[in-house]
Amino acid sequence: MLIPALKISVEKLSSSYYRALFKLLEPPRIEPKPLQFINIWIPGLDEVPMSISDYTAGDYTLSIIFKVVGDGTRGLRDQNGFFGVKGFLGNGIVTSGYDRVLFIAGGSGIAPLPFLSRKCVENGCIVDVVWGVRRGDMLFNIGKYAVGLGEVYYATEDCTIGYCGKASSLVRKIVERNGFKWSLVISVGPNQMLKEVCYTFRSLQNSYVSLETMVKCGLGACGSCLLKPLPKLLCLDGPVFKCSEVYHILG
Amino acid sequence: MDRYLSVVRCIIYLANLGIRILGLNLEHPILNASGILGSEPEHVDILVKHGFSCIVTKTITLEPREGYPPPILIELDNGGYLNAVGLANPGVKGICSMVERAKLLGRPIIVSVGGGDSREYVEVSIKAEECGASGVELNLSCPHVRGFGLELGADPSMVYRVVRDVVSVLKIPVLAKLGFSDKVIESSGRALEAGAAGLTLINTIKAMYIDVYSAKPVLSNKYGGLSGPPIKPIAIRVVYDVYREYGALIIGCGGVSGWRDAAEFILAGARAVQVGSGFLRNRGIVGDILAGLRKWLEVQGVESIEELVGFAHRS
Numbered sequence: 001m002l003i004p005a006l007k008i009s010v011e012k013l014s015s016s017y018y019r020a021l022f023k024l025l026e027p028p029r030i031e032p033k034p035l036q037f038i039n040i041w042i043p044g045l046d047e048v049p050m051s052i053s054d055y056t057a058g059d060y061t062l063s064i065i066f067k068v069v070g071d072g073t074r075g076l077r078d079q080n081g082f083f084g085v086k087g088f089l090g091n092g093i094v095t096s097g098y099d100r101v102l103f104i105a106g107g108s109g110i111a112p113l114p115f116l117s118r119k120c121v122e123n124g125c126i127v128d129v130v131w132g133v134r135r136g137d138m139l140f141n142i143g144k145y146a147v148g149l150g151e152v153y154y155a156t157e158d159c160t161i162g163y164c165g166k167a168s169s170l171v172r173k174i175v176e177r178n179g180f181k182w183s184l185v186i187s188v189g190p191n192q193m194l195k196e197v198c199y200t201f202r203s204l205q206n207s208y209v210s211l212e213t214m215v216k217c218g219l220g221a222c223g224s225c226l227l228k229p230l231p232k233l234l235c236l237d238g239p240v241f242k243c244s245e246v247y248h249i250l251g
Numbered sequence: 252m253d254r255y256l257s258v259v260r261c262i263i264y265l266a267n268l269g270i271r272i273l274g275l276n277l278e279h280p281i282l283n284a285s286g287i288l289g290s291e292p293e294h295v296d297i298l299v300k301h302g303f304s305c306i307v308t309k310t311i312t313l314e315p316r317e318g319y320p321p322p323i324l325i326e327l328d329n330g331g332y333l334n335a336v337g338l339a340n341p342g343v344k345g346i347c348s349m350v351e352r353a354k355l356l357g358r359p360i361i362v363s364v365g366g367g368d369s370r371e372y373v374e375v376s377i378k379a380e381e382c383g384a385s386g387v388e389l390n391l392s393c394p395h396v397r398g399f400g401l402e403l404g405a406d407p408s409m410v411y412r413v414v415r416d417v418v419s420v421l422k423i424p425v426l427a428k429l430g431f432s433d434k435v436i437e438s439s440g441r442a443l444e445a446g447a448a449g450l451t452l453i454n455t456i457k458a459m460y461i462d463v464y465s466a467k468p469v470l471s472n473k474y475g476g477l478s479g480p481p482i483k484p485i486a487i488r489v490v491y492d493v494y495r496e497y498g499a500l501i502i503g504c505g506g507v508s509g510w511r512d513a514a515e516f517i518l519a520g521a522r523a524v525q526v527g528s529g530f531l532r533n534r535g536i537v538g539d540i541l542a543g544l545r546k547w548l549e550v551q552g553v554e555s556i557e558e559l560v561g562f563a564h565r566s
Contacts, residue, residue, distance in 0.1 A: 086322075222323060
C-alpha cells in the first residue's frame, strides 16, 4: 500500500546529510521496527529505499536522513508537497531483552539510529554509538535527534574530529582495551566495515549487520535485491542479518 | 503403527494432488506465475524452497533488458497489485544456469519467452530447449511493454503465426500465455490449432493507479498490469469458456490467494494453477493451498484431483 505523506520540512545537517520530515496522511497497517526501511515515492521522479530514521506513532511523523546522490534524493531534498511511502519493509530488529546495545555506523549508516534508540529506551536499554565518516565536516550532532544514547564515539578518516581512522578500527581498539559490555551489536555501513566489525565480535552471538543493495519493487517480486550467491532477498529476508549468516558475502 | 499409517496417509494425499501436464508428473498442481523472481539461479532456489512443483522463469528476451525505473510495483488497497517491471531479464544467456539449478533441485522448469517479433520468440525458445527446459510458455500478453505481447495476443492470426513458428522448431511442449481481450477465446483456439500443447490463462490486465494527493500516476510507466484477487473472477470466466470450447490443457492464473481459488480454477477446467501476487502476500501460500486442496478432495470424496478438472462443466 502506498501511504500518502506530506513533507513538513527538510534541513541540512552537515556538508553531506539532510533530514526530511514527513507526516503520514493515513495510519500505517503496522508499527515499524528499528532498521526496517521504506521505499519512498517522489512523484514523477523515482522511488528510493530509505532507512526509517525516526517514527512517532502518535502523530504519524516519519523522518529520513539521506545524502543527495541522484535525481531521486535530489527530489527528496528539493521537491515539496506530497510523497508516497511504501512500507514498512524488511525484517528490522527487536531490541527488547537487551540492556546495552552497540550501534556502529559508517557514513549514512547513522540514519536508523534515532528510531533504534527510541525503541531501546522504551525497552529499558541504552545504545552506545561509534560513527565513522570520511571527513569531519560530514558529522553532525546525532544526540540532537536520538534520545537516550550512552557513549558516543566519532571517527574521521581525515583525522579532524575524534579518532583518526575508520569506525571499524576504533571499535577494535575499544574492544581490545576494555573488552565488551554489549549484549547486542548492530552495524550499518560499507561491507568492508561490516566484515571487520563482525570479525571483532565473532564470539558474540547477537552481532548483526544491516545490508544495502539495489532495491526495486521492495515486495519480493522482482528479485533485484538478491544477495548472491545466497538465496535471500534483502527486502524480505533482510536488511538485518546475523553476522554468521552473511559474513562470507561481505567481500 | 499410528506413525506408519500417517506416513501411508501422507503418501496417499500427496498422490491425490499429483497431476500430469506437458508430459511431466508434477507432485501437485501449484506452479509460480512468471514474473515472480525467476531471473537468477538463486531465485529458482527460493521458489523451490517455497514448494512450487514446477518453476516458471521470468519472461526472457533475446537480449538483456533493464526494465523500467521504480516504481515498478504497488500494492493496491483493493487487494490487487499493479506492476510494470518492463520485462527486466538477463536475456538468453541467463537461461541455462536457471535450468541447471532447477534440475539439480529435481524440479521441472518452464521458460517464459518474450519477443518483439516471431523470430525472437523462436530464438529464445530454441535456447530454452538447448538448455534442457521442460517446456516454454510464450508470453503473448505482457500488458505494459509496447510491442511485446498484448497487441500480439489480441490478434488471433499473430498468435497462430508465433505459436506455429515456435512449435515447428521445438521438441519440448509449448504453452501460449494469453491475456484478457475480446478475442481471448479465438486466440486460444488459434494457439491450439498452431500446435500449442496448452494455454496459460490469463496474464495481468492493463490498468492504472493515480495517487490522488500528488495527482500523478504512480508507476514510472504510468500503465501496468493488474494482478491479484480483483482479476480472479475474470480469469475463472476465461478458463471456463476456453475449456468449454476446446477442452484443452489449461494452466489457470490470476488472483489465486488460497485453496478455494485454486479449486475454482480446477473446476473451471485448469489442470494446474499458477500463483503470483498471492506469493507476495503469503510466502507459505503453496503449503496452505495444498492443505486446503487435500481436505477438499476428502470432502468431495474423490481420490485424485485429476477427477475434478473441469468438473463445473458437467451437465
